[in-house]
Amino acid sequence: xxxxxxxxxxxxxxxxxxxxxxxxxxxxxxxxxxxxxxxxxxxxxxxxxxxxxxxxxxxxxxxxxxxxxxxxxxxxxxxxxxxxxxxxxxxxxxxxxxxxxxxxxxxxxxxxxxxxxxxxxxxxxxxxxxxxxxxxxxxxxxxxxxxxxxxxxxxxxxxxxxxxxxxxxxxxxxxxxxxxxxxxxxxxxxxxxxxxxxxxxxxxxxxxxxxxxxxxxxxxxxxxxxxxxxxxxxxxxxxxxxxxxxxxxxxxxxxxxxxxxxxxxxxxxxxxxxxxxxxxxxxxxxxxxxxxxxxxxxxxxxxxxxxxxxxxxxxxxxxxxxxxxxxxxxxxxxxxxxxxxxxxxxxxxxxxxxxxxxxxxxxxxxxxxxxxxxxxxxxxxxxxxxxxxxxxxxxxxxxxxxxxxxxxxxxxxxxxxxxxxxxxxxxxxxxxxxxxxxxxxxxxxxxxxxxxxxxxxxxxxxxxxxxxxxxxxxxxxxxxxxxxxxxxxxxxxxxxxxxxxxxxxxxxxxxxxxxxxxxxxxxxxxxxxxxxxxxxxxxxxxxxxxxxxxxxxxxxxxxxxxxxxxxxxxxxxxxxxxxxxxxxxxxxxxxxx
Ligand SMILES: [Fe+2]
Numbered sequence: 001x002x003x004x005x006x007x008x009x010x011x012x013x014x015x016x017x018x019x020x021x022x023x024x025x026x027x028x029x030x031x032x033x034x035x036x037x038x039x040x041x042x043x044x045x046x047x048x049x050x051x052x053x054x055x056x057x058x059x060x061x062x063x064x065x066x067x068x069x070x071x072x073x074x075x076x077x078x079x080x081x082x083x084x085x086x087x088x089x090x091x092x093x094x095x096x097x098x099x100x101x102x103x104x105x106x107x108x109x110x111x112x113x114x115x116x117x118x119x120x121x122x123x124x125x126x127x128x129x130x131x132x133x134x135x136x137x138x139x140x141x142x143x144x145x146x147x148x149x150x151x152x153x154x155x156x157x158x159x160x161x162x163x164x165x166x167x168x169x170x171x172x173x174x175x176x177x178x179x180x181x182x183x184x185x186x187x188x189x190x191x192x193x194x195x196x197x198x199x200x201x202x203x204x205x206x207x208x209x210x211x212x213x214x215x216x217x218x219x220x221x222x223x224x225x226x227x228x229x230x231x232x233x234x235x236x237x238x239x240x241x242x243x244x245x246x247x248x249x250x251x252x253x254x255x256x257x258x259x260x261x262x263x264x265x266x267x268x269x270x271x272x273x274x275x276x277x278x279x280x281x282x283x284x285x286x287x288x289x290x291x292x293x294x295x296x297x298x299x300x301x302x303x304x305x306x307x308x309x310x311x312x313x314x315x316x317x318x319x320x321x322x323x324x325x326x327x328x329x330x331x332x333x334x335x336x337x338x339x340x341x342x343x344x345x346x347x348x349x350x351x352x353x354x355x356x357x358x359x360x361x362x363x364x365x366x367x368x369x370x371x372x373x374x375x376x377x378x379x380x381x382x383x384x385x386x387x388x389x390x391x392x393x394x395x396x397x398x399x400x401x402x403x404x405x406x407x408x409x410x411x412x413x414x415x416x417x418x419x420x421x422x423x424x425x426x427x428x429x430x431x432x433x434x435x436x437x438x439x440x441x442x443x444x445x446x447x448x449x450x451x452x453x454x455x456x457x458x459x460x461x462x463x464x465x466x467x468x469x470x471x472x473x474x475x476x477x478x479x480x481x482x483x484x485x486x487x488x489x490x491x492x493x494x495x496x497x498x499x500x501x502x503x504x505x506x507x508x509x510x511x512x513x514x515x516x517x518x519x520x521x522x523x524x525x526x527x528x529x530x531x532x533x534x535x536x537x538x539x540x541x542x543x544x545x546x547x548x549x550x551x552x553x554x555x556x557x558x559x560x561x562x563x564x565x566x567x568x569x570x571x572x573x574x575x576x577x578x579x580x581x582x583x584x585x586x587x588x589x590x591x592x593x
Contacts, residue, residue, distance in 0.1 A: 001019070001020055001062070001275055001358070001360075002017065002018075002019050002053060002055050002059060002060045002061050002062075002319060002354075003017070003018045003019075003061065003062045003063075003351045003354050003355055003538075004016075004017050004046065004049060004050075004060045004063050004064070004117070004161075004349055004351065005017070005018070005063075005064045005066070005347035005349070005350040005352075005354075006041075006042060006046065006061070006063060006065055006100075006104075006347055006350075007042070007065070007066055007343055007344060007346040007347045007350075008039075008040065008041045008042060008062045008065070008067075008100065008136055008141065009040065009041070009067075009093070009096050009097070010039055010067070010343055011037045011038075011039050011343060012013070012027065012028060012030070012039075012340075012342055012343040012344040013028070013029040013030075013038050013039050013040055013041070013045070013252045013344075014029060014045055014340070014343075014344035014346075014347045015027065015029075015042045015045035015046045015048070015049045015072050015264075015347050016029040016049060016347040016348040016371075017049035017050065017052065017055075017351070018053075018348075018351040018364075019351060020052050021355055021360045021362075021363050021364055022364050023135065023348065023351075023364055023366065023371065024049070024052050024053045025048060025049045025052035025053065025371050025372070026046045026078055026340070026347065026348055026371040027048050027049070027050070027372040027373065027424065027426065028040035028042075028045065028340070028344045028426075028547075029043075029044060029045045029370065030547040030564050031372060031424060031550040032044035032045060032048065032373075033490075033550065034546065034547055035547070035572065036194075036546065037193055037251055037548050037588055039251065041100075041103050041104065041107055042044045043104075043107035043108070044110075046104070046107075047108075048372075048373060049313075050319070051284035051550075056354065057104070057108050057114070057115060058110070058114045058115065058175075059113070060117040061116075061117055061118070062115075062117055062118050062119075062120060062354050063104075063115075063117045063118070063119050063120070063348075064119065064120045064122055064127075064309070064350035064353065064354040065097065065100065065119065065122065065129035065350060065388060066122050066123075066346035066347065066349060066350035067093075067097060067121065067123075067124060067150075067151060068121040068122065068123040068124070068493075069090070069093055069094040069097055069121075069151075070121075071124070071151040071152065071153075072151065072152040072153060072172055075152055075172050075173065075500075076090060076152055077138070079173070079566055081557070082188060083237075083239055084095045084358065086094065087145075087240060088533055089239065090212070095163055096560060097121075099117070101115055101119065103320055103372075103386075108162070108369075115209045115331055120350070120353075120354045120357075122349070122353045122354065123151050123351040124150030124152065124153065124172065124346065125147075125150060125154070125156035125314070125348040126149035126167070126349075126502070127146045127152050127166070127344070127349035127350040128147065128150070128156070128313040128314045128346060128349055129143045129144075129145050129156060129160070129165050129167075129170055129313060129349070129351070130165065130345060130349035130352050130353040130356075131313050131338055131340075131345040131348050131349025131350075131352070132145070132311035132313035132317075132336060132337065132341070132345075132349070132549065133160035133165055133310060133311045133354065133518075134160075134163075134165075134340050134349070134352035134355075134362070134364075134365075135338055135348065135352065135364060135365060135366035135508060136160075136291075136309075136311045136336040136338075136365065137336065137365045138160070138309040138311065138334065138336065138369070139161070139162060139362070140159070140160065140161045140162075140266055140307055141159075141160050141300045141307050141309035141310060141334075141336070141470050142157070142158075142160075142305040142307040142309070142310045142311070142332070143158050143159065143160050143165055143297050143310075143311045143312075143313070144156075144157040144224075144297065144298070144300060144301060144310065144312055144313070144314075144316045144318070145157070145312075145314040146178065146294075146297075146312075146315075147159055147176075147177075147178045147314035147315040147342070147343070147386075148176055148178030148179050148182060148315060148318060149178065149179065150343070150346075150350075151171055152172055152173045153170050153171060153172045153348055154171055154172070154173065154175060154176030154177065154179065155169075155170060155171035155175075155176070155177065155179055155225070155226075155297075155314075156169070156170040156171075156325030157169050157170075157224050157297065157301050157306075157492070158305075159305040159307060160311065161194035161236045162362055163356035163360065163361060163362055164356070167302055168224070168305065168560070169223075169224050169537060171225050171226065173236075174228065174230060174235055174236035175226060175227050175228045176228065177218070177226065177290060177293065177316050178314070178315050178316055179200075179216050179226055179228070179233065179235055179256055179473055180217065180233075180286075180290070181196050181286070181290060181316070181319075182196060182253060183233055183235075183256035183257040183329060184199070184217075184233075184257065184282070184283075184286045185198070185199045185262075185435060186256060186268070186280055186586060186593060187254075187261060187262075187265070187269070187282075188202070188219060188256060188259045188268075188269050188271035188282060188283060189270055189272075189273060189279075190271070191253075191267065191271060191272045192320050193251040193252065193253060193394075194317075195569065196315075197460075198457065198460060199283050199286065199287075200283075200287060200319060200320075200321055200448065201459060201460045201461050201503070202275070202280060202283040202323075202459055203277070203280070203283040203284045203286065203288075203321070204210075204284075204461075204503050204504050204505035204507070205280035205284075205459065205504055205505075206276075206277065206279075206280030206281040206282070206283055206284030206285075206286040207251055207280075207281055207284055207285075208281070208284045208287075208288035208289075209281040209285060210265065210281060210282055211285050211286035211289060212255075213265060213285070213293070214285045214286060214288070214289035214377070215224045215289060216229045216232075216295055217232045217261075217289065218289050218290070219293070220292065220293050220296040222300055223303065223304060224296070224297040224298075224301045224304065225297070225299030226293045226296075226297065231258060231260045232257060232258055232260055232261040233256055233257060233258055233368075234256060234257065234258050235256050236475075237277060238254070238306030248494050250592050253297045254444065255550045256294060259306035260289055264280065266278070269500060271515070274461070275556045276536060278571075279533070285456070285487070287321060287322075287440060288318075290316075290319065290490045291321075291325060293330045294316075294319075294322050295325065295330065295557055298310065298326060298329070298332065298518045299329070299330050299331075300329045300331045302330055302332060302512065306428060306438070307332075307338070308332060308333045308334065309332065309333070309334040309335070310326065310330075310332040310335045311336045311337070312333070312335065312336070312337045312341065312382050312485075313337070313338060313345060313349070314341065314342070315341070315342045316332070316467075317337050317341035317342075317406050318341055318342060318428070318485065320484065320485050320486050320487045320509045321507070321509075323335065323337060323486045323487070324477070324487040324488050325484055326506065327477060327479060333487075334479075335479065337378040337483060337485040337486075338366060338370040338427070338481055339366070339425065339426050339427030339431070339483035340427035340428070341427070341485065342427075342428070344426075344427065344429070344520075348366075352364075366408035367370060367482070367516075367517050368482070368517040368518065369426045369427055369429075369431050369482075369483055370422055370423040370424070370425060370426070370431075370433055370518075371423060371425075371426040372423050372425060372426060372550065373423065373424050373550055373551065374406065374422055374423040374424070374523045375551065375552055376570075377568070377570045377572075379552060380552045380569045380570040380572055380573070383551075383552040383553055384552075384569075384572060384574075386554075387553065387556060388556065391577070392560070392574045392576070392577065393567070393574040393575055393576050393577055394577060395572060395573070395574050396572070396573050396575075397540070397571050397573075398572075398573055399571070399574055400520070400571070401525075403571055403573060404520070404523050404524050405527055405570065406515070406573055407419070407437075407566070407568050408524060408527035408528045408530070408531055409438055409531065409548070410566045410575075411438065411439050411441075411525065411528050411537055412439060412531040412532045412566065414438075414439055414442060414445075414511075415438075415565040415566050416438050416440070416448070416449065416453065416563070416564050416565050417436070417437045417564070417565065417566045417567075417568060418435075418436055418437075418555060418558065418559050418566065418568065418569075419433075419434075419435045419436070419521075419542070419563045419565040419568050420434060420542065420549070420552065420555045420568065420569040420570070421433050421520055421521070421522075421568075421569075421570065422520070424548070424550050425548070427483060428548075429483060429484040429511070429541070430539060430541035430542055430548055431465075431482070431483065431484065431511055431539075431542065432465060432511070432513065432519075432521035432539065433521070434541065434542040434543075434548050434549055434555075435465075435535045435539045435540065435541065436449070436453060436454075436540045436542050436564065437465075437524075437535070437538065437539055438500065438537065438538040438543070439500070439528075439532070439538070440464050440497075440498040440499075440500045440501050440534060440537060440538045441497060441498065441499070441500070441532060441534055442499075442500055443499040443500060443557060444500075445462075445500035445538055446458075446461075446462055446500050446501075446538075446558060449462065449538070449540065449581070452563035452564070453544060453562040453564060454544070455544070455545065457502075459503075461501065461503040461504075461508070461509065462500060462501045462538050462539075462540050463484055463501050463509040463510065463538070463539055463540070464498055464501035464508050464509055464510050464511070464513065464536045464537065464538055464539065465510070465511040465512075465513050465521070465525060465536060465537050465539040466513065466525065466535060467512075467513050467515075467522055467525045467526055467529070467535045468480065468512045468513060468514045468534070469535075470529070470535045470536070471510070471512050473491075473494070474490060474494045474497070474498065474536070475488045475489065475490055475491060475494075475508070475510065476488060476489040476490075476532075477489075478489055478512075480512050480514075481510050481511060481512045482511065482512055482513070482514065482517060483511070483513070484509055484510065484511045486507060486508060486509070486510070487503075487507045487509040487510070488507060488508065489506050489507050490502050490506055490508050491509065492506070497533075497534055498534060500538045500563070501536075501538045501539075502581055511539060513525055513542070514572050519529035525537060542555060542558065543558060544558050544561060544562050546558075552569055553575050555567065556568055556569075558572070559576075564576070569583075
């Protein structure tokens with residue numbers, strides 16, 4: 001049985017395909033159409049999934065759509081009466097989804113009647129819960145989804161057992177932890193879609209000096225709910241004004257914080273205004289208040305469900321700083337966060353929800369993130385032959401052992417290495433297949449990377465990958481974090497060993513690398529450890545102000561545009577002959593990704 005999951009008409013459009021209960025492929029449309037956070041119908045992603053499954057669209061049995069325009073209809077109608085623009089927006093969404101069969105058929109240039117699949121609507125947060133629990137290693141677990149908004153709710157929690165998830169509670173619009181975080185991110189002067197990561201990094205520089213006020217902005221509502229102080233926000237009156245229907249554009253979100261918030265906390269920071277201690281303390285207060293609410297919800301859910309394992313999903317599950325505190329603050333002993341915890345992951349969740357609804361058994365665990373496009377050695381050779389001038393770099397083709405040794409030597413020597421291997425990662429993190437790697441022992445490496453390649457704000461941390469056998473030696477916790485979704489404190493005596501990816505508060509958002517899930521990457525880290533004594537690398541995504549590279553052509557283009565020293569693609573190792581003059585690439589944009 002072939003089930004296609006599609007997250008469409010929404011940021012992070014994506015597709016996933018499940019065949020006989022096994023995930024075969026999953027990819028975000030942005031990796032393929034090169035538009036960050038691409039919305040619209042993910043036609044390229046659907047095509048890729050079909051190719052991987054060896055199936056035609058006409059052979060798909062079920063299509064799962066993680067959106068139910070009819071969910072929470074009463075609440076929606078109440079808002080529609082107050083806000084005509086909201087009613088119009090809902091009507092447009094319902095029309096759009098009603099025509100999805102025709103739109104898919106048009107994209108594939110077939111008659112709609114050729115799509116014989118049955119369409120299923122899965123409510124947004126049910127799909128989030130499914131995206132975490134049904135691919136987790138647990139047979140029973142508590143499950144929690146928190147995001148900005150989806151199907152008019154922002155939060156759902158429940159208990160999963162075998163092929164079934166029972167919802168225990170939900171929070172509907174306008175109360176939303178995601179909107180809370182986005183509104184305060186805007187207030188701190190960061191307006192781009194996805195900037196919440198930046199404020200999470202900023203929080204480490206401050207103290208929660210404004211916590212009393214933030215406890216009025218968001219507060220817990222036991223046992224596992226919360227409320228916003230709505231006077232601090234505008235979305236309950238204006239709607240969450242999100243312009244993300246156009247696939248060709250990155251989403252834009254309208255202002256979410258109110259004038260009242262500025263009267264209480266002072267004027268909002270302008271985007272070009274220098275950051276100061278007040279901003280750091282505001283960010284720290286916001287993060288601390290969020291953590292207080294999450295800890296209360298986690299504990300309430302632990303008590304109600306009686307479970308010791310927890311699965312997290314929704315955009316809030318990317319708050320790795322909060323996630324890192326689950327183990328000390330709750331009875332949960334095991335936590336699973338799927339690599340695409342945000343809305344891209346809905347495609348996987350909806351597909352598995354349908355699989356189990358139709359009587360399918362559990363039998364799949366997502367223990368790695370490599371579900372995207374893969375390129376063979378001959379694909380890579382063809383790209384190099386076709387587009388690469390021999391004067392630019394020395395190229396060698398090496399067997400695996402030599403490739404690992406040479407790459408490890410370059411990293412230990414302080415070179416910046418582009419590492420392109422195997423299938424592209426699912427989710428927003430580069431996890432060792434589309435990564436830029438560097439020596440974590442060098443304190444200056446963060447600035448070097450920013451100057452030469454990433455051009456990010458100086459306050460943002462980089463992250464380490466470390467072999468799982470060494471996690472406890474370097475970190476105060478050793479729970480697996482294979483998808484970079486947890487931040488743990490680095491042991492004080494080890495902070496000088498990995499200064500480059502250690503944040504100002506002594507934590508790091510680590511990727512734990514296992515030999516079984518990432519064999520080649522694990523070998524590389526071990527070889528780095530043999531040379532340097534530290535079996536870890538600084539790992540940042542392989543891109544330069546663009547979606548993470550997917551194809552060899554994009555990796556090569558990024559290598560050429562930036563000041564990377566070495567590019568390793570498959571078995572080919574390219575070493576730049578001479579460093580380009582710094583000025584030629586010295587963009588100083590302070591808000592690039
Ligand atoms: Fe969501």
